[in-house]
Amino acid sequence: MEILVKKSRKQQIEEKATKLFREKGYAATSMRDLAQVLGIEAASLYSHIKSKEEILQKICFRMADQFFAAWKEVEKEQGSFSAKMEKAAIAHVKVITKDTDASAVFFHEWRHLSEPHLSEFLMMREDYEGRFKTIIRNGIENGEFEKVDEKFMMLTILSSLNWTYNWYKPTGSLRPEEIGKQLANLILNGLKK
Amino acid sequence: MEILVKKSRKQQIEEKATKLFREKGYAATSMRDLAQVLGIEAASLYSHIKSKEEILQKICFRMADQFFAAWKEVEKEQGSFSAKMEKAAIAHVKVITKDTDASAVFFHEWRHLSEPHLSEFLMMREDYEGRFKTIIRNGIENGEFEKVDEKFMMLTILSSLNWTYNWYKPTGSLRPEEIGKQLANLILNGLKK
DNA sequence: CCTACCGATCGGTAGG
DNA sequence: CCTACCGATCGGTAGG
Numbered sequence: 001m002e003i004l005v006k007k008s009r010k011q012q013i014e015e016k017a018t019k020l021f022r023e024k025g026y027a028a029t030s031m032r033d034l035a036q037v038l039g040i041e042a043a044s045l046y047s048h049i050k051s052k053e054e055i056l057q058k059i060c061f062r063m064a065d066q067f068f069a070a071w072k073e074v075e076k077e078q079g080s081f082s083a084k085m086e087k088a089a090i091a092h093v094k095v096i097t098k099d100t101d102a103s104a105v106f107f108h109e110w111r112h113l114s115e116p117h118l119s120e121f122l123m124m125r126e127d128y129e130g131r132f133k134t135i136i137r138n139g140i141e142n143g144e145f146e147k148v149d150e151k152f153m154m155l156t157i158l159s160s161l162n163w164t165y166n167w168y169k170p171t172g173s174l175r176p177e178e179i180g181k182q183l184a185n186l187i188l189n190g191l192k193k
Numbered sequence: 194m195e196i197l198v199k200k201s202r203k204q205q206i207e208e209k210a211t212k213l214f215r216e217k218g219y220a221a222t223s224m225r226d227l228a229q230v231l232g233i234e235a236a237s238l239y240s241h242i243k244s245k246e247e248i249l250q251k252i253c254f255r256m257a258d259q260f261f262a263a264w265k266e267v268e269k270e271q272g273s274f275s276a277k278m279e280k281a282a283i284a285h286v287k288v289i290t291k292d293t294d295a296s297a298v299f300f301h302e303w304r305h306l307s308e309p310h311l312s313e314f315l316m317m318r319e320d321y322e323g324r325f326k327t328i329i330r331n332g333i334e335n336g337e338f339e340k341v342d343e344k345f346m347m348l349t350i351l352s353s354l355n356w357t358y359n360w361y362k363p364t365g366s367l368r369p370e371e372i373g374k375q376l377a378n379l380i381l382n383g384l385k386k
Numbered sequence: 387c388c389t390a391c392c393g394a395t396c397g398g399t400a401g402g
Numbered sequence: 403c404c405t406a407c408c409g410a411t412c413g414g415t416a417g418g
Contacts, residue, residue: 025305030413041387043387043389043390144386145386146384156376163349167345182345186349190381190383191332191339225396236399244397245397245398
Protein backbone atom coordinates (compact mmCIF):
# COMPACT_ATOMS: atom_id res chain seq x y z
CA MET A 1 0.00 0.00 0.00
CA GLU A 2 1.47 3.26 -1.09
CA ILE A 3 0.92 6.41 0.85
CA LEU A 4 0.76 9.49 -1.33
CA VAL A 5 2.19 12.54 0.34
CA LYS A 6 1.55 15.85 -1.30
CA LYS A 7 4.86 17.27 -2.38
CA SER A 8 5.69 20.92 -1.96
CA ARG A 9 6.53 22.86 -5.09
CA LYS A 10 10.07 23.15 -3.79
CA GLN A 11 10.34 19.38 -3.52
CA GLN A 12 8.95 18.98 -7.02
CA ILE A 13 11.53 21.42 -8.35
CA GLU A 14 14.36 19.55 -6.68
CA GLU A 15 13.18 16.17 -7.93
CA LYS A 16 12.79 17.27 -11.52
CA ALA A 17 16.10 19.14 -11.38
CA THR A 18 17.84 16.01 -10.08
CA LYS A 19 16.53 14.02 -13.02
CA LEU A 20 17.54 16.67 -15.55
CA PHE A 21 20.97 17.21 -14.00
CA ARG A 22 21.56 13.48 -14.27
CA GLU A 23 20.39 13.23 -17.89
CA LYS A 24 21.94 16.36 -19.38
CA GLY A 25 24.48 17.42 -16.79
CA TYR A 26 24.23 20.45 -14.51
CA ALA A 27 25.78 22.98 -16.89
CA ALA A 28 23.72 21.84 -19.87
CA THR A 29 20.44 22.03 -17.96
CA SER A 30 18.82 25.46 -18.21
CA MET A 31 16.30 26.90 -15.81
CA ARG A 32 13.96 27.08 -18.80
CA ASP A 33 14.34 23.30 -19.29
CA LEU A 34 13.46 22.81 -15.65
CA ALA A 35 10.50 25.20 -15.76
CA GLN A 36 9.10 23.48 -18.84
CA VAL A 37 9.08 20.09 -17.14
CA LEU A 38 7.11 21.66 -14.29
CA GLY A 39 4.75 23.54 -16.62
CA ILE A 40 5.66 27.00 -15.34
CA GLU A 41 7.77 29.94 -16.50
CA ALA A 42 11.48 30.02 -15.67
CA ALA A 43 11.10 33.22 -13.67
CA SER A 44 8.55 31.55 -11.42
CA LEU A 45 11.16 29.08 -10.16
CA TYR A 46 12.76 31.90 -8.21
CA SER A 47 9.76 32.19 -5.90
CA HIS A 48 10.83 28.82 -4.51
CA ILE A 49 14.58 28.68 -4.88
CA LYS A 50 17.41 31.17 -4.64
CA SER A 51 19.54 30.00 -7.54
CA LYS A 52 20.36 27.11 -9.83
CA GLU A 53 23.40 26.26 -7.76
CA GLU A 54 21.35 26.11 -4.58
CA ILE A 55 19.58 23.07 -6.03
CA LEU A 56 22.89 21.38 -6.78
CA GLN A 57 24.10 22.11 -3.25
CA LYS A 58 20.99 20.57 -1.75
CA ILE A 59 21.41 17.40 -3.80
CA CYS A 60 25.11 16.98 -3.08
CA PHE A 61 25.00 17.65 0.65
CA ARG A 62 21.85 15.64 1.25
CA MET A 63 23.56 12.63 -0.33
CA ALA A 64 26.69 13.22 1.75
CA ASP A 65 24.59 13.39 4.92
CA GLN A 66 22.95 10.09 4.05
CA PHE A 67 26.27 8.34 3.54
CA PHE A 68 27.43 9.51 6.96
CA ALA A 69 24.14 8.58 8.61
CA ALA A 70 24.34 5.09 7.12
CA TRP A 71 27.81 4.62 8.59
CA LYS A 72 26.30 4.37 12.07
CA GLU A 73 25.24 0.83 11.14
CA VAL A 74 28.82 0.01 10.24
CA GLU A 75 30.11 1.17 13.60
CA LYS A 76 27.82 -1.29 15.38
CA GLU A 77 29.60 -4.21 13.75
CA GLN A 78 32.02 -5.70 16.27
CA GLY A 79 33.15 -8.75 14.28
CA SER A 80 36.00 -9.24 11.82
CA PHE A 81 37.20 -6.63 9.39
CA SER A 82 35.59 -8.66 6.63
CA ALA A 83 32.30 -8.31 8.50
CA LYS A 84 32.89 -4.57 8.85
CA MET A 85 33.63 -4.29 5.15
CA GLU A 86 30.45 -6.13 4.29
CA LYS A 87 28.42 -3.82 6.52
CA ALA A 88 30.05 -0.80 4.90
CA ALA A 89 29.30 -2.12 1.41
CA ILE A 90 25.66 -2.77 2.30
CA ALA A 91 25.21 0.63 3.94
CA HIS A 92 26.80 2.40 1.00
CA VAL A 93 24.79 0.57 -1.64
CA LYS A 94 21.56 1.14 0.27
CA VAL A 95 22.06 4.90 0.13
CA ILE A 96 22.84 4.85 -3.59
CA THR A 97 19.94 2.63 -4.57
CA LYS A 98 17.47 4.76 -2.63
CA ASP A 99 17.95 7.51 -5.22
CA THR A 100 20.10 6.71 -8.23
CA ASP A 101 19.40 10.06 -9.91
CA ALA A 102 20.64 12.01 -6.91
CA SER A 103 23.61 9.64 -6.65
CA ALA A 104 24.57 10.25 -10.27
CA VAL A 105 24.48 14.00 -9.67
CA PHE A 106 26.44 13.58 -6.45
CA PHE A 107 29.17 11.60 -8.20
CA HIS A 108 29.49 13.68 -11.36
CA GLU A 109 28.28 17.24 -10.84
CA TRP A 110 29.87 18.25 -7.53
CA ARG A 111 32.69 19.98 -9.39
CA HIS A 112 30.23 22.70 -10.42
CA LEU A 113 29.85 23.75 -6.78
CA SER A 114 31.36 27.13 -6.03
CA GLU A 115 33.49 27.92 -3.01
CA PRO A 116 33.25 27.47 -0.09
CA HIS A 117 30.89 24.57 -0.82
CA LEU A 118 33.34 22.82 -3.10
CA SER A 119 36.01 22.67 -0.39
CA GLU A 120 33.51 21.52 2.19
CA PHE A 121 32.32 18.81 -0.15
CA LEU A 122 35.84 17.55 -0.81
CA MET A 123 36.62 17.48 2.90
CA MET A 124 33.57 15.35 3.61
CA ARG A 125 34.52 12.98 0.83
CA GLU A 126 38.03 12.63 2.21
CA ASP A 127 36.64 11.88 5.65
CA TYR A 128 34.34 9.22 4.26
CA GLU A 129 37.02 7.59 2.13
CA GLY A 130 39.28 7.55 5.19
CA ARG A 131 36.81 5.29 6.97
CA PHE A 132 37.13 2.67 4.25
CA LYS A 133 40.90 3.01 4.30
CA THR A 134 40.92 2.43 8.05
CA ILE A 135 39.05 -0.86 7.71
CA ILE A 136 41.50 -1.98 5.03
CA ARG A 137 44.55 -0.90 7.06
CA ASN A 138 43.36 -2.57 10.22
CA GLY A 139 42.49 -5.73 8.30
CA ILE A 140 45.99 -5.87 6.86
CA GLU A 141 47.69 -5.23 10.22
CA ASN A 142 45.47 -7.88 11.73
CA GLY A 143 46.60 -10.40 9.11
CA GLU A 144 43.06 -10.81 7.82
CA PHE A 145 43.66 -9.09 4.47
CA GLU A 146 46.39 -9.38 1.87
CA LYS A 147 49.05 -6.69 1.94
CA VAL A 148 47.77 -4.17 -0.60
CA ASP A 149 48.08 -0.44 -1.08
CA GLU A 150 45.25 0.86 1.06
CA LYS A 151 44.47 3.89 -1.05
CA PHE A 152 44.47 1.86 -4.24
CA MET A 153 42.22 -0.70 -2.62
CA MET A 154 39.85 1.88 -1.15
CA LEU A 155 39.39 3.55 -4.53
CA THR A 156 38.82 0.24 -6.26
CA ILE A 157 36.24 -0.89 -3.73
CA LEU A 158 34.38 2.40 -3.75
CA SER A 159 34.34 2.55 -7.53
CA SER A 160 32.63 -0.82 -7.77
CA LEU A 161 30.15 0.13 -5.03
CA ASN A 162 29.49 3.55 -6.56
CA TRP A 163 28.87 2.13 -9.99
CA THR A 164 25.62 0.56 -8.81
CA TYR A 165 23.86 3.89 -9.42
CA ASN A 166 24.33 3.14 -13.11
CA TRP A 167 22.49 -0.13 -13.40
CA TYR A 168 20.32 -0.57 -10.31
CA LYS A 169 16.62 -0.84 -11.07
CA PRO A 170 14.11 -0.95 -8.20
CA THR A 171 12.13 -3.40 -10.30
CA GLY A 172 15.08 -5.79 -10.67
CA SER A 173 15.44 -9.03 -8.76
CA LEU A 174 18.36 -8.00 -6.56
CA ARG A 175 17.53 -6.08 -3.39
CA PRO A 176 20.02 -3.39 -2.25
CA GLU A 177 21.06 -5.48 0.76
CA GLU A 178 21.76 -8.42 -1.53
CA ILE A 179 23.75 -6.26 -3.94
CA GLY A 180 25.91 -4.97 -1.10
CA LYS A 181 26.53 -8.52 0.13
CA GLN A 182 27.48 -9.79 -3.31
CA LEU A 183 29.81 -6.88 -3.95
CA ALA A 184 31.44 -7.39 -0.56
CA ASN A 185 31.81 -11.08 -1.35
CA LEU A 186 33.51 -10.28 -4.65
CA ILE A 187 35.82 -7.79 -2.99
CA LEU A 188 36.74 -10.21 -0.22
CA ASN A 189 36.80 -13.57 -2.02
CA GLY A 190 37.08 -12.86 -5.72
CA LEU A 191 35.47 -14.36 -8.77
CA LYS A 192 37.55 -17.54 -8.85
CA LYS A 193 36.32 -20.76 -7.29
CA MET B 194 65.59 10.87 -23.94
CA GLU B 195 62.47 12.61 -25.01
CA ILE B 196 61.81 13.40 -28.61
CA LEU B 197 59.95 16.65 -29.09
CA VAL B 198 57.60 16.54 -32.02
CA LYS B 199 56.14 19.81 -33.19
CA LYS B 200 52.42 19.64 -32.67
CA SER B 201 49.99 20.98 -35.21
CA ARG B 202 47.63 23.71 -34.10
CA LYS B 203 44.79 21.24 -34.45
CA GLN B 204 46.52 18.83 -32.09
CA GLN B 205 47.13 21.63 -29.61
CA ILE B 206 43.46 22.59 -29.73
CA GLU B 207 42.37 19.01 -29.09
CA GLU B 208 44.79 18.55 -26.22
CA LYS B 209 43.78 21.74 -24.44
CA ALA B 210 40.11 21.02 -25.07
CA THR B 211 40.49 17.56 -23.56
CA LYS B 212 41.96 19.05 -20.42
CA LEU B 213 39.24 21.70 -20.15
CA PHE B 214 36.42 19.23 -20.87
CA ARG B 215 37.73 17.05 -18.09
CA GLU B 216 38.07 19.88 -15.59
CA LYS B 217 34.89 21.86 -16.27
CA GLY B 218 32.79 19.45 -18.28
CA TYR B 219 31.96 19.76 -21.97
CA ALA B 220 28.89 21.97 -21.61
CA ALA B 221 30.56 24.34 -19.16
CA THR B 222 33.63 24.84 -21.35
CA SER B 223 33.22 27.71 -23.79
CA MET B 224 35.11 28.18 -27.01
CA ARG B 225 36.36 31.44 -25.51
CA ASP B 226 37.83 29.48 -22.55
CA LEU B 227 39.58 27.23 -25.01
CA ALA B 228 40.84 30.10 -27.16
CA GLN B 229 42.21 31.90 -24.11
CA VAL B 230 44.29 28.89 -23.08
CA LEU B 231 45.79 28.87 -26.58
CA GLY B 232 46.32 32.62 -26.66
CA ILE B 233 44.11 33.26 -29.68
CA GLU B 234 40.61 34.61 -30.36
CA ALA B 235 37.64 32.25 -30.21
CA ALA B 236 36.76 32.89 -33.84
CA SER B 237 40.23 31.74 -34.89
CA LEU B 238 39.54 28.23 -33.61
CA TYR B 239 37.21 27.71 -36.53
CA SER B 240 40.09 27.84 -39.02
CA HIS B 241 41.16 24.50 -37.55
CA ILE B 242 38.01 22.78 -36.39
CA LYS B 243 34.44 22.60 -37.61
CA SER B 244 32.63 22.80 -34.30
CA LYS B 245 32.88 22.29 -30.57
CA GLU B 246 31.20 18.93 -30.85
CA GLU B 247 33.68 17.77 -33.47
CA ILE B 248 36.36 17.93 -30.80
CA LEU B 249 34.27 15.81 -28.44
CA GLN B 250 33.65 13.27 -31.20
CA LYS B 251 37.36 12.98 -31.91
CA ILE B 252 38.14 12.37 -28.25
CA CYS B 253 35.40 9.81 -27.70
CA PHE B 254 35.95 7.75 -30.85
CA ARG B 255 39.72 7.82 -30.61
CA MET B 256 39.46 6.33 -27.12
CA ALA B 257 36.98 3.72 -28.34
CA ASP B 258 39.34 2.76 -31.17
CA GLN B 259 42.17 2.33 -28.72
CA PHE B 260 40.16 0.03 -26.46
CA PHE B 261 39.33 -2.18 -29.45
CA ALA B 262 42.90 -2.14 -30.73
CA ALA B 263 44.17 -3.20 -27.31
CA TRP B 264 41.81 -6.17 -27.31
CA LYS B 265 43.94 -7.86 -29.97
CA GLU B 266 46.41 -8.69 -27.19
CA VAL B 267 43.61 -10.34 -25.22
CA GLU B 268 42.67 -12.58 -28.14
CA LYS B 269 46.19 -13.97 -28.26
CA GLU B 270 45.82 -15.41 -24.78
CA GLN B 271 45.06 -19.12 -25.09
CA GLY B 272 45.21 -20.05 -21.40
CA SER B 273 42.55 -20.12 -18.69
CA PHE B 274 39.71 -17.65 -18.41
CA SER B 275 41.51 -16.17 -15.44
CA ALA B 276 44.48 -15.55 -17.71
CA LYS B 277 42.19 -14.01 -20.33
CA MET B 278 40.63 -11.76 -17.71
CA GLU B 279 44.05 -10.64 -16.53
CA LYS B 280 45.08 -9.81 -20.09
CA ALA B 281 41.85 -7.85 -20.59
CA ALA B 282 42.41 -5.90 -17.37
CA ILE B 283 45.97 -5.04 -18.35
CA ALA B 284 44.99 -4.01 -21.88
CA HIS B 285 42.14 -1.86 -20.60
CA VAL B 286 44.19 -0.12 -17.92
CA LYS B 287 47.02 0.54 -20.36
CA VAL B 288 44.69 2.47 -22.64
CA ILE B 289 43.27 4.52 -19.78
CA THR B 290 46.60 5.39 -18.21
CA LYS B 291 48.02 6.53 -21.54
CA ASP B 292 45.69 9.54 -21.40
CA THR B 293 43.64 10.01 -18.25
CA ASP B 294 42.21 13.33 -19.42
CA ALA B 295 40.81 11.82 -22.60
CA SER B 296 39.57 8.85 -20.58
CA ALA B 297 37.68 11.09 -18.19
CA VAL B 298 36.01 12.84 -21.12
CA PHE B 299 35.27 9.48 -22.74
CA PHE B 300 33.59 8.17 -19.58
CA HIS B 301 31.61 11.28 -18.62
CA GLU B 302 30.96 13.52 -21.62
CA TRP B 303 29.82 11.08 -24.32
CA ARG B 304 26.19 11.88 -23.55
CA HIS B 305 26.68 15.31 -25.13
CA LEU B 306 27.25 13.66 -28.51
CA SER B 307 24.43 14.28 -30.97
CA GLU B 308 22.91 11.65 -33.22
CA PRO B 309 23.96 9.59 -35.05
CA HIS B 310 27.24 9.64 -33.13
CA LEU B 311 25.57 8.95 -29.81
CA SER B 312 23.98 5.73 -31.07
CA GLU B 313 27.21 4.63 -32.70
CA PHE B 314 29.08 5.27 -29.48
CA LEU B 315 26.61 3.25 -27.42
CA MET B 316 26.77 0.35 -29.88
CA MET B 317 30.54 0.23 -29.62
CA ARG B 318 30.34 0.28 -25.85
CA GLU B 319 27.88 -2.58 -25.86
CA ASP B 320 30.15 -4.60 -28.13
CA TYR B 321 33.11 -4.00 -25.85
CA GLU B 322 31.22 -4.85 -22.67
CA GLY B 323 29.99 -8.02 -24.36
CA ARG B 324 33.57 -9.23 -24.66
CA PHE B 325 34.04 -9.05 -20.91
CA LYS B 326 30.71 -10.78 -20.38
CA THR B 327 31.78 -13.59 -22.68
CA ILE B 328 34.92 -14.27 -20.66
CA ILE B 329 32.86 -14.36 -17.48
CA ARG B 330 30.18 -16.61 -18.98
CA ASN B 331 32.70 -19.05 -20.40
CA GLY B 332 34.59 -19.09 -17.13
CA ILE B 333 31.42 -19.97 -15.25
CA GLU B 334 30.38 -22.69 -17.71
CA ASN B 335 33.89 -24.07 -17.51
CA GLY B 336 33.64 -24.28 -13.72
CA GLU B 337 36.54 -21.88 -13.29
CA PHE B 338 34.49 -19.01 -11.88
CA GLU B 339 31.77 -18.82 -9.25
CA LYS B 340 28.22 -18.68 -10.52
CA VAL B 341 27.47 -14.98 -10.63
CA ASP B 342 25.26 -12.72 -12.70
CA GLU B 343 27.45 -11.99 -15.70
CA LYS B 344 26.14 -8.51 -16.35
CA PHE B 345 26.46 -7.53 -12.70
CA MET B 346 30.00 -8.91 -12.67
CA MET B 347 31.01 -7.25 -15.94
CA LEU B 348 29.82 -3.87 -14.71
CA THR B 349 31.59 -4.28 -11.39
CA ILE B 350 34.86 -5.30 -13.01
CA LEU B 351 34.77 -2.52 -15.59
CA SER B 352 33.92 0.09 -12.98
CA SER B 353 36.99 -0.77 -10.93
CA LEU B 354 39.18 -0.80 -14.05
CA ASN B 355 37.70 2.44 -15.37
CA TRP B 356 38.19 4.24 -12.09
CA THR B 357 41.94 4.21 -12.58
CA TYR B 358 41.64 7.36 -14.74
CA ASN B 359 40.83 9.13 -11.49
CA TRP B 360 43.95 8.44 -9.50
CA TYR B 361 46.66 7.23 -11.90
CA LYS B 362 49.74 9.43 -11.95
CA PRO B 363 52.51 8.73 -14.47
CA THR B 364 54.94 9.74 -11.74
CA GLY B 365 53.58 7.17 -9.27
CA SER B 366 55.32 3.93 -8.42
CA LEU B 367 52.81 1.58 -10.07
CA ARG B 368 53.23 0.98 -13.80
CA PRO B 369 50.05 0.46 -15.87
CA GLU B 370 50.85 -3.23 -16.43
CA GLU B 371 51.26 -3.70 -12.69
CA ILE B 372 47.98 -1.90 -11.96
CA GLY B 373 46.13 -4.15 -14.40
CA LYS B 374 47.65 -7.24 -12.81
CA GLN B 375 46.76 -6.14 -9.29
CA LEU B 376 43.21 -5.27 -10.25
CA ALA B 377 42.82 -8.62 -12.01
CA ASN B 378 44.18 -10.33 -8.93
CA LEU B 379 41.66 -8.55 -6.71
CA ILE B 380 38.82 -9.42 -9.07
CA LEU B 381 39.84 -13.06 -9.25
CA ASN B 382 41.08 -13.77 -5.73
CA GLY B 383 39.71 -11.05 -3.49
CA LEU B 384 41.16 -9.09 -0.63
CA LYS B 385 40.99 -11.82 1.96
CA LYS B 386 43.95 -14.05 2.73
C1' DC C 387 3.11 32.42 -10.58
C1' DC C 388 3.13 35.76 -14.57
C1' DT C 389 4.90 39.42 -18.07
C1' DA C 390 8.55 41.92 -19.35
C1' DC C 391 12.99 42.41 -19.41
C1' DC C 392 18.24 42.85 -18.02
C1' DG C 393 23.29 42.35 -19.16
C1' DA C 394 26.25 38.63 -20.13
C1' DT C 395 27.65 35.04 -22.72
C1' DC C 396 27.06 31.36 -25.96
C1' DG C 397 28.64 28.82 -30.67
C1' DG C 398 29.57 30.26 -34.87
C1' DT C 399 30.09 33.23 -39.53
C1' DA C 400 31.68 36.94 -42.88
C1' DG C 401 35.27 38.99 -44.72
C1' DG C 402 39.74 40.10 -44.78
C1' DC D 403 44.57 34.44 -37.22
C1' DC D 404 42.02 38.93 -36.60
C1' DT D 405 37.95 42.40 -36.14
C1' DA D 406 33.37 42.80 -36.09
C1' DC D 407 29.36 40.87 -35.45
C1' DC D 408 25.07 37.56 -35.60
C1' DG D 409 20.84 35.50 -33.37
C1' DA D 410 20.01 32.59 -29.56
C1' DT D 411 20.09 31.62 -25.03
C1' DC D 412 21.74 32.04 -20.39
C1' DG D 413 20.69 32.95 -15.00
C1' DG D 414 18.28 36.05 -12.75
C1' DT D 415 15.36 40.54 -11.27
C1' DA D 416 11.46 44.04 -10.97
C1' DG D 417 7.04 44.58 -10.23
C1' DG D 418 2.74 42.99 -9.99
